[in-house]
Amino acid sequence: MEENLEELQLMEQEDTRRGKYMTFQIGTDVFGIELKYVNEIIPMQYMAPVPEVEHYIKGLINLRGKIVPVIDVADRFGKEAFEYNDRTCIIVIDVQNVVVGLIVEKILEVVSIEEEDILPPPNSSKGSMQGKFISGIGSVGESIKLLLDPVKLLSDNSLDFADNQEDEEDE
Numbered sequence: 001m002e003e004n005l006e007e008l009q010l011m012e013q014e015d016t017r018r019g020k021y022m023t024f025q026i027g028t029d030v031f032g033i034e035l036k037y038v039n040e041i042i043p044m045q046y047m048a049p050v051p052e053v054e055h056y057i058k059g060l061i062n063l064r065g066k067i068v069p070v071i072d073v074a075d076r077f078g079k080e081a082f083e084y085n086d087r088t089c090i091i092v093i094d095v096q097n098v099v100v101g102l103i104v105e106k107i108l109e110v111v112s113i114e115e116e117d118i119l120p121p122p123n124s125s126k127g128s129m130q131g132k133f134i135s136g137i138g139s140v141g142e143s144i145k146l147l148l149d150p151v152k153l154l155s156d157n158s159l160d161f162a163d164n165q166e167d168e169e170d171e
Contacts, residue, residue, distance in 0.1 A: 019112050021138065022091065023145055024104040026074045027082070031104075032111065032138055032145040039092045039099065041107060044084055061090070061101060068092065070101035076153065077133070095150045111145070113138040118147065 021032030022041075047059030047070050056075035061068050070090060074082055082088075087106040092099060121134040135149035 019114060021111055021113055021145065021147065023108040023111055024091065024106060025108055026077070026105050027079055030108065030143065030145050031073075031148055032113070033091065033093065033102075033148045033150060035110060037093045037095055037150050039094050042090050042092060042101075044088050044090060044103070058103060063092065063099075063101075066099065068099050068101050070103060071153075072103045074103075074105065093150055095154050098154060100154060111138075111140050113140055113145065113147075 018036075020035040022035055022038050023030055023032045025031075042063070045061055047061055049059045050057060050069070056072050058070050058072050058075075061070055072081070074080070082105050084103070088103065089107055090101040090103055091107070092101050117139045118136040119139070121136055133148055133153045134146050135152070136147045138145040138147050
């Protein structure tokens with residue numbers, strides 16, 4: 001009986017997050033990531049550098065005893081780097097049991113976007129880095145949010161060391 005209650009509470013929690021997006025800004029662009037992927041938002045902190053990884057992986061942080069790789073989203077998209085300041089923070093996300101920090105210029109708000117207000121991403125003929133990580137374009141009032149696909153964002157081989165790190169911890 002108690003297991004069913006926990007399962008029901010988990011399902012209700014999923015429902016309250018459905019259609020909700022954490023929005024953040026990089027340069028002039030506003031992005032959204034589904035709230036179901038977001039664990040927490042933390043201030044910028046020291047990152048231990050990792051040699052011989054992709055340029056956009058800025059290092060590792062220790063988050064309550066768990067080692068988490070951190071990606072600079074602007075750098076990942078091939079955008080101009082921005083200077084980290086007191087508005088810069090790290091969105092800690094969990095995608096298919098891989099926990100990663102995303103450095104963003106500034107957090108904006110949580111918005112609800114109905115499915116009918118989400119358009120498919122345009123075919124990017126320029127081959128922009130940013131375009132291949134966008135799952136759709138959300139319309140909220142007069143504003144447009146580029147909706148990230150975190151699975152695609154983390155799906156290349158550059159984050160394999162995160163998996164290796166967990167394997168080593170398990171031994």
